[in-house]
Amino acid sequence: MRSPDPCKGDLKQRVALVRDDEIGDLAASFDRMMERLAAIYEISEAAQQAANLDDLFADVHRIVGRLLDARNFFIALYDAAEDLVTLPYFVDEEDETPPPQGPRRGLTGYVIRTGQPLLATPEVFEDLCRRGEVETIGAPSIDWLGVPLIVGSETIGALVVQTYREGVRYGEREKDILVFVSRQVAQAIARKRAEEAIRQSEEKFRHLFDNSEVGMFTTRLDGSEVLEFNKKYLTILGYTHEEVRGIPSRSMWADKSERDKMVELLKAQGYVANRECGLLNKQGEVRRCITSMRLDRDTGILEGSIQDITERRRAEEALRESKSQLQTLLESSFEGILAVDNKGNVIEANRQFAEMWYILPSLIESGNDQALLEFVLGQLVDPDAFLDKVHALYHSTAMSTDTLLFKDGRTFERHSSPLMREGAVAGRVWSFLDITERRRAEETLRQSEERYRTILQTIAEGYFEVDLKGTMTFCNDSLTAMLGYSREELIGLNNRAYMDEATAAKVFATFNRVYRTGEPTEAFDWELIRKDGTRIIVETSVSLLRDRD
Structure with missing residues (x-):
């Protein structure tokens, strides 16, 4: 007995049969939809819970594997700025993970380039190769299925599965599934990338903050507490992390009036920049610091930095004292001293130098060595020899001593040495000693000795x-x-x-x-x-x- 023909019989029977088929199809469609929605939900959850992109990629692989055969699965990411494709996640039965490379004319590059999904059966792949759209890269697969990962209007990569077995084939169903989940995967990757970028930025900022050579801090405008600080801040003030937490920031100011002025400026303009102040360290020593601060008027929080310049100030004071002592020595010297740089500028000249050469203070103050040379040449018996020695010694490392004879009968002993800076000649130092009386005494003694020797000989x-x-x-x-x-x-x-x-x-x-x-x-x-x-x-x-x- 044959089965009843659904096209024959009464109308009620035919309607019942049609409704049963539609209900079955609807049920199957509903199950597939729920399965896909569940996958999307899982991917969203994975994006939130995964510690990093590597964990997210592994979760995506696991989720996709429940929807279709994904034994050979990889995720490709495209960097448009570098024009580089990387495969951060790659699981394959035949190939090793390829190195980062430009989007060559492979199937992955084709999907990224076109922004369209591709189900490359052997026939489709052969047609693409014939048209020059793609070329063979890696082990040949039976079916290759890839979908673009798109965020907004930008293709950021591709999601790919492939099979090397005849018994495992992909069709439109698998293509639809991969397209469906790819949108959520792309969003999840973009979100995780953004999170990692933020985390890296925060880590970089924290590293810079903690390891800065400048003390950095946040505190309240009322000076009640220090909220945040870095290692250098602790080093400058000599406190431990725990100690600073319990100290009102206003108590660290050596001069309360300095703090009051700083607060007035902050209230008036919202910031201060490069102001010097004195802060008390743990030992009660005043540390001279350069500080800059910015006030958040809404919260009353100050963000600022301090740079310890105590040693610099001490060095500057020592230098001033040293210069003062040097100036005193120069002015008390019996020698006339002149220092000139390589550009012919007078660096230093003491009063004895001016008096010995009869030079007016205004000429010394001009700082022009050439003008000084022109002024003194007329006093010398041999001005050409004087100039020749000057020109020969500039930019030289040689030291020199010679004698200068003046038209008025005076005699100077001239000493010269290079002025060195960081191993290079930076100028010249000249010293002049009036030996006129010494020469006269020596001549008198010589004459006396000659008379003495003459007497002894006779x-x-x-x-x-x-x-x-x-x-x-x-x-x-x-x-x-x-x-x-x-x-x-x-x-x-x-x-x-x-x-x-x-x-x-x-x-x-x-x-x-x-x-x-x-x-x-x-x-x-x-x-x-x-x-x-x-x-x-x-x-x-x-x-x-x-x-x-």
Whole structure:
């Protein structure tokens, strides 16, 4: 007996059969819809709960795997700025994870490029290859199914599944499922990316805040408490984290009036910038600080920074004191001192320099070394030699000493040395000493010595000078005649060469007594041995000869 033909029979029977089929289809559609909605809900939940993108991708893979065969599954992300495709999540039976690369003419690149879903059966893939739209990349698959991940109007990547087995095929149903969930996946990725960007930004800010070389803080305008602070803030003030929490910020000001002025400015303009103030550290020491603050008028919260400049201020004060001492030394020096940089600018010139060269203060104050040179040249006997030495020494590391003769009879001793800065020549320092009187004294002494030597050379008595070791340093002609030696032979000769041991011992005792007492001896007899070996008796007196110094 054949089954009844649904197209025959009475109308009621046919309607009942049609309604049963429609109800079945509707039920199946409803189940699929609920399944997809459940997947969307899970993806949304995963986006909120996943610690990072890697966890989110794994959750998406698991959820998609319940809807279709997803043994070979990957997520591709596209960076438009770098024009680079990365595969942060890749699970495949045949291929290893590809490295980041540009969107080449593969199937993934095609989906990203077109922004359209693609079910690439072998026939579709062959047609795309023939038209030059794509090329083979990686292991060949049976079916390849990819959908774009779109946020707004921007394609941020692709969601892909593929199969390498004949028994596992994809169709429009799988395509619809992947398209359906891809929207939620794209939103979830975008949200998680934004969260990670915010987290990284916060971590970066926190790192910068905590490790800044400037003390940073937030506090209340009324000075009741410090709300937040970094490590440098604690270092500057010498407190621990726990100690700062319990201290009113207003108590840290060394001068309460300084704080009052700061508060007035903050109320008036909402900020202060680079103002110096004194803050008390834990030990009660005043630390000089540069502070900047901004007031949130709605909350009464101050955000600010402090930079400890105590050591800088001490260094500046030490430098001022050092400069003052140097200036005092310069002005009290007997030497005229001039310092000039490489550009011909006068760095320093003391009063003695101006007086020695008869230079007006206004010319010194002009700071023009060339003008100074032109002014002094007319005073010199040899101005060309003076200039040649100046030009030769600039930019040189050599030191120099020479003598300058003036038309008015004065004589200066000139010393020059390079002014070094960080290993390079930065200028030149010149010092001038008036040695006119010294030269005159030396000339007078020279003339006196010449007269003295002339007298000694003309007397009949033998005269000689020895050092403390008994070595002859001077003798007159009479002595050379007595001993039969030439002057050249006697100079540098020790006295033991022309006396015997007994006489040498007597002479040593006499010299030693004269050296210790400073008193000359009365005349006594010596026996001396001439060059030819003959002996002579001489009457000798000894006195101490002192250096001029």
